[in-house]
Amino acid sequence: MKRVPFSLQLRASLKGIKTVLRDFRYAAAAVFFAVAGLGIILWSLNYSLLGFVLFESGLPIGTKVSFVFGIYEGLFGLVDNLQSIIFVVFAALFGINLSLLIYVIVKRARFSSTHIKSAGGFAMAILAGGCAACGASILAPILLSIGVTSLLAVHYIGILVAVLGIILTAWSLFQLGKLAATLSKI
Amino acid sequence: MKIIGFAVTSLALVGMVLFVLNGSEQQSTTEKLDNGSAVQTDEALSEQLQLSIGDKAASFSFIEYIDYKCSSCARFHKTTWPEVKEAFIDTGKARLVIRNIPFIGPDSRRAAHASFCAAEQGLFEPFHDEVYSYTHNEFEDKGEGIAQQDILTTEKLSEFMQNVEGNMEEFNRCTADEKYDSLIVQDLKSSESDQVIGTPTFIIGAQKITGPKPISVMGPIIEASL
16 A cells, blocks of 8 residues: 655645634634643642632632733743743644544544543543544643653753653644544545 | 533543642642641751841741752742742741752852851842842843853852952851851751752742742732741
8 A cells, every 4th residue: 555645644634734723613722722731831840739729728819810820921031931932832732732632523423423422421532542643632741741840950851851742742733633634524 | 512521621631630640749748848847947057047038037938949050040039039029028028048959060059058158147138139140140141051051150159249248258268168068958958858859949838839930829829828
């Protein structure tokens, strides 16, 4: 069997991504996931603080809200430029990736005999569906969080791990884009 | 609706994994602090020469673990610190205690020694500001990494001390003798008890903040802990 050239695969993948993001719902989901992904990275190592301030502190609601979203301020000034770029690039890829993942699963569910009818089913599909690209979508932010940890102590190892996270996400995006392109024709 | 359900579930999944990865470490720190066994500062010398900023009579104090060569610490000192100082230190609500964990380079330890020698003359705060102004303005702001270079030389540290009008003879003698080495060792031990994995790390009441954070994050934690 003849192997499809990489350039054609890439073109198909980009076309798939474009098709999905033209749908407002998926574009909005991508933005939502990108912002949430960035928050997950910036809050890493400090998640227990969220629990403390939100549920135990007794602070006013306005302070709690500004506390949760205030973490994004740290992206400018408290993190060096290279790290900021890595975080933003990753968050954008992560958002598009999860949006594509939803598209692929919804389309598959709609047209295959195995219907995924609930959110729990979605989770199971990610964990047990055997879709490597899907698993990568979930694993990458964890990898990047580990990168943030290392960044505090060993700068260059942190950058390396963060770059690996981006590569993993980009690969997942490429695979999901191809799947989306195929499914959009159905 | 289906999309929203999927979105929430997948986020919850990522959040759950990260919470499990993060949770155990944070809990043990809190337990240690609650038991009051994490910080052993009972040595007379340490009592006498605590590196701190703010009113010693303040009823609340929080800790910052630093390395003078840590670029994140320098950025924190230039951005968030003035706001924290204005809101909590200058108002007498809280006091900041600095603990040195010099791990980045040999000059980290040299600077840590020098900070104790400056404190001996009651000049810790201006000296501390001098060091971070130098690392931030001369290196961080210009995009130059400081980890690999020996920038906090004996001469440079003496220059900082001169800038803050310290007694140079005493300072030079103090740094040459490495008089306060035991206090650095004590700080390092405290950092192990507090499970500090990098700098800056803040211990505020029973909470631990890892990494530099903006005032909108630090403020509520301090406020809630007062």
